[in-house]
Amino acid sequence: MTDQTATSSSDGQSLTVRDNRTGQDYELPIVDGTIRGSDLAKIKAGDDGPALAVFDPGFINTASCRSAITYIDGDQGVLEYRGYPIEQLAEKSNYLEVAYLLVHGELPNKEQSDTWVHEITYHTFVHENVKTFMQGFRYDAHPMGMLLASVGALSTFYPESSNITDAGNRHMQIVRLIAKMPTLGAWAFRHAQGKPYVYPDNDLGYAANFLAMLFRMSEQRFEADERLIRALEVLFILHADHEQNCSTNAVRSVGSSQVDPYSAMTAGIAALYGPLHGGANEAVLRMLRRIGSIDKVPEFIEGVKAGKERLMGFGHRVYKNYDPRAKIIKQAAEDVFAVTGVNPLLKIAVELEKIALEDEYFVKRRLYPNVDFYSGLIYEALSFPPEMFTVLFAIPRTSGWLAQWLELVDDSDQKIARPKQIYTGPRKLDYVSCQERGG
Ligand code: CMC
Numbered sequence: 388m389t390d391q392t393a394t395s396s397s398d399g400q401s402l403t404v405r406d407n408r409t410g411q412d413y414e415l416p417i418v419d420g421t422i423r424g425s426d427l428a429k430i431k432a433g434d435d436g437p438a439l440a441v442f443d444p445g446f447i448n449t450a451s452c453r454s455a456i457t458y459i460d461g462d463q464g465v466l467e468y469r470g471y472p473i474e475q476l477a478e479k480s481n482y483l484e485v486a487y488l489l490v491h492g493e494l495p496n497k498e499q500s501d502t503w504v505h506e507i508t509y510h511t512f513v514h515e516n517v518k519t520f521m522q523g524f525r526y527d528a529h530p531m532g533m534l535l536a537s538v539g540a541l542s543t544f545y546p547e548s549s550n551i552t553d554a555g556n557r558h559m560q561i562v563r564l565i566a567k568m569p570t571l572g573a574w575a576f577r578h579a580q581g582k583p584y585v586y587p588d589n590d591l592g593y594a595a596n597f598l599a600m601l602f603r604m605s606e607q608r609f610e611a612d613e614r615l616i617r618a619l620e621v622l623f624i625l626h627a628d629h630e631q632n633c634s635t636n637a638v639r640s641v642g643s644s645q646v647d648p649y650s651a652m653t654a655g656i657a658a659l660y661g662p663l664h665g666g667a668n669e670a671v672l673r674m675l676r677r678i679g680s681i682d683k684v685p686e687f688i689e690g691v692k693a694g695k696e697r698l699m700g701f702g703h704r705v706y707k708n709y710d711p712r713a714k715i716i717k718q719a720a721e722d723v724f725a726v727t728g729v730n731p732l733l734k735i736a737v738e739l740e741k742i743a744l745e746d747e748y749f750v751k752r753r754l755y756p757n758v759d760f761y762s763g764l765i766y767e768a769l770s771f772p773p774e775m776f777t778v779l780f781a782i783p784r785t786s787g788w789l790a791q792w793l794e795l796v797d798d799s800d801q802k803i804a805r806p807k808q809i810y811t812g813p814r815k816l817d818y819v820s821c822q823e824r825g826g
Pocket residue numbers: 629632662663664665667691696697698699700701702703704705752754757758759
């Protein structure tokens with residue numbers, strides 16, 4: 388290979404590759420700082436030889452799409468939605484406006500905003516049979532499992548959603564999903580507590596209504612503290628999108644089969660459920676509780692360095708710097724603790740962060756706190772059990788998943804997702820009947 392530098396987009400840039408098996412040179416165009424897999428496939432060891440491919444488990448260095456939704460600079464710790472810095476959106480915007488921005492590509496004007504908020508609010512209720520369906524879960528069902536199944540079930544209530552080529556139809560499903568996620572999430576929460584499900588209050592804003600569906604008992608109207616509503620809005624904004632992460636990739640991968648958006652969203656929820664993705668904040672809380680006190684922190688860190696376990700809430704595939712969301716969350720935590728009182732686990736978290744940020748193991752690997760390190764502490768202060776944390780991630784991420792799904796559906800470059808494999812198993816064996824195999 389004579390030139391390994393893949394620079395940014397510019398006409399006429401290319402990469403010259405020599406195949407030392409054949410001595411042949413190939414010139415591969417560089418577009419947007421990438422080479423096309425299909426161009427690499429032109430390289431073969433002989434006319435009939437297999438096409439050269441890239442082995443890249445976990446897509447470490449493989450772009451799966453062109454996207455205009457979310458920009459991340461992991462080295463600098465930068466996150467932007469549609470070009471707007473996350474810090475400004477968290478400070479000045481609200482979740483539904485950010486959802487509009489992600490889905491439509493630009494901030495709404497007053498009229499667009501009013502229509503959007505009205506549409507979302509109008510669709511917060513779910514069919515009564517969805518309620519019956521949810522009530523069928525075991526008393527101790529994990530709320531993420533309930534959410535996953537319920538969102539999948541929604542496709543059966545809206546069979547027209549399979550017509551994904553119709554823009555109006557797509558818009559209706561997007562509105563329904565963003566509107567109904569808090570209802571389903573809140574009901575999954577109430578279920579575990581054996582409490583009656585609370586219907587949406589459409590006079591309340593998005594986050595305020597969600598809190599009311601979670602916590603209302605016999606009062607006529609549940610009015611949460613404004614500071615808590617705002618903190619939840621901020622958390623929702625921070626979690627709304629994060630480009631091609633595991634769950635978004637799952638939505639895009641399943642969506643590439645042209646299935647309805649409810650089914651594609653279900654794939655995203657399933658991916659988010661995992662402890663290395665959205666389940667990490669739940670894992671952080673369990674970890675902090677297990678450590679128990681500040682004096683146990685050094686011993687715990689030694690265990691992590693010895694490879695016994697991971698420091699949950701640390702490290703990120705993309706951020707090799709402080710996750711910008713973690714900084715904002717730290718501030719939100721202070722706002723919430725001002726209302727609820729300080730979570731005693733905070734001290735352990737702060738000590739862990741302090742030691743880890745100075746320790747060579749973490750410094751060398753560029754492991755910094757990610758969004759999940761402090762979010763669990765806030766959720767716990769808001770009276771959520773750890774099982775609910777991932778639900779609180781899935782609700783706002785819905786707008787990001789849908790924006791990505793919409794972009795996929797409209798992208799003529801996209802094809803059904805179908806990675807290659809390197810086959811390592813046996814071949815051309817002769818079948819032997821069970822009797823002859825003995826044993
Ligand atoms: N604690 C200890 N060591 C770690 C950690 C950690 N949290 N994360 C990475 N490492 C080490 C890892 O052992 C490896 O070391 P070595 O080179 O000696 O083998 C090195 O750092 C690189 O790790 P990796 O697993 O190759 O990195 P990755 O990009 O594949 O993994 C990650 C990213 C987020 C899965 C990982 O950092 C991790 O497991 N973190 C803990 C779970 C967590 O907090 N997840 C939430 C991610 S943010 C929310 C979201 O976007 O979903």
